[in-house]
Amino acid sequence: MPIDAAKALAAEPRTGAISWTTKDVQLYHLGIGAGIPATDPDELRYTLESRLHVLPSFATVAGSGAPGVISGLSMPGVEVELAKVLHGGQTLEIHRALPAEGTARATNRLAAVYDKGKAAVLVLRTEVADADGPLWTNDAQIFVRGEGGWGGDRGPSTRLDPPTGEPDRTVERPIREDQALLYRLSGDWNPLHADPEFAKRAGFDRPILHGLCTYGMTLKAVVDTLLGGDVSRVRSYATRFAGVVFPGETLRIRMWRGDGRVRVAVSAVERDDAPVLADTVVELF
Secondary structure, eight states: OOBOHHHHHHSOOEEEEEEEOHHHHHHHHHHTTOOSSTTOHHHHHHHOGGGOOOOGGGGGTSTTOOOHHHHGGGSTTBOOOGGGEEEEEEEEEESSOOOSSEEEEEEEEEEEEEEOSSEEEEEEEEEEEETTEEEEEEEEEEEEETOOOSSOOOOOOOOOOOOOSSOSEEEEEEOOTTHHHHHGGGSOOOGGGTOHHHHHHTTOSSOOOOHHHHHHHHHHHHHHHHSTTOGGGEEEEEEEEOSOOOTTOEEEEEEEEOSSEEEEEEEEGGGTSEEEEEEEEEEEO
C-alpha cells in the first residue's frame, strides 16, 4: 500500500523558516479577485501597500507557498500519484492578526491518517509562530482516491446540519478565465489547475480552480459583506470542498449570521447551484 499510516504518523515534524512580503500579500489578494474596481477604497486595502490589510486566508500560502495538498505528499510513508489527490477540506485558526510582512517558523506534521474505504484522508497540520508567539494553525485534509481499505480509523464526521431559513446575505462573485493561472503564482503549482492534459488524466474535462482560491474568495466576501472589511475579526475558518469550480464560472455565496459565527454555503451559478463549499463556518472574535 502506498500509504504507510504508522510510518507517516511516527515521522518527525518538519520545521523551517518562512517569510513573506507585502508583494506576496498583494499577489495573493489579486489571485482571489481583489482590486475590482481598482480605485475602490474598500479594495485598495487589499492591493495598496500603504494601507494593506491581510486577509487571514493568506496563511494558506504564506512563506513557501506550498499548501498541504502538495507538501503532504512528500511526508515519510506517503507515496501516491498526484492525479489521485484532491483537497478535501481546510481549517484555519488565527491566533492574532497576520502582519503584512514577516518571518516565522513553520512546523509541519501529519496529524491523522484516516481510512475511508475507497480513499484515504491525510490531515497535514502546519503551526506557525514568530518571535512574538503563535500566528496561525492550518489543517489541510488531503483526499487520496483508491488508497483506503486497510482497516484503519475512519475518522470523525465533519458534516454539519445545513443552515435553516433564508440567508442574511447572498452575493455573487465572477471568476476570471485566468483566475487559476494568477492564483497559482502564490505557490500552488499543481498542473491540475493549468494543464488540460493533466486535468483529463485526473478525470476533469479541463483545468479546475484551486479549492483554496474559492476558499479565499469566500472569506473575502464574508469580511467585506458582514464584517465591514475588518479582517481582525476572523478567529477561525473551516470548510469542506464539496465540488469543483471552473474558471469563468460565478460563485453564489450565501451567508447566515449566528452567535459569534457566520455559516456559509457556496455554489456554482452556471451549473444549477452545484455545491462548491459546504460545512463552512467563520468563527469571529
